[in-house]
Amino acid sequence: MELTKIKCIHCESEEVVKNGKRATGIQSLKCKNCGKCFQESYLNNGAKPETKRMIISMSVNGSGIRDISRVLKISKDTVMKTLKKRKRSSRMLIQNT
Ligand SMILES: [Zn+2]
Structure with a gap:
């Protein structure tokens, strides 16, 4: 393989x-x-930086995971993973300061 x-x-x-x-x-x-x-294809869509930015900005504007996945045509898992990662990194930022 x-x-x-x-x-x-x-x-x-x-x-x-x-x-x-x-x-x-x-x-x-x-x-x-x-x-x-x-x-x-599923991976490429979720991994695009602009897709991640869209996920985050939509979430900030009050869109749910279901809405985001439908609008951006990506899986709910990708949305959740991106949002989870973002939470983790912002928490790390707080701890470091
Ligand atoms: Zn694995």
Whole structure:
């Protein structure tokens, strides 16, 4: 199996291999660390910095996770993960000052 430079969306391990393509032509990926599978297109959408910015600004403006995932066409998991990460980093910032 071919190792990619993609990080796992579940555990952020870099031990991600290509796991064949779906019928739709979407590259399927598998994490060797946690054993979970995910799709390349799904990952790209969630990983875009502008998507992350949109998630955060929509959340600040009062949009729920369901609204954000529908508008940005990304999974609810990606929305939750981005918001969780943001919370964690802002907490770290507070602790450091
Ligand atoms: Zn993983």
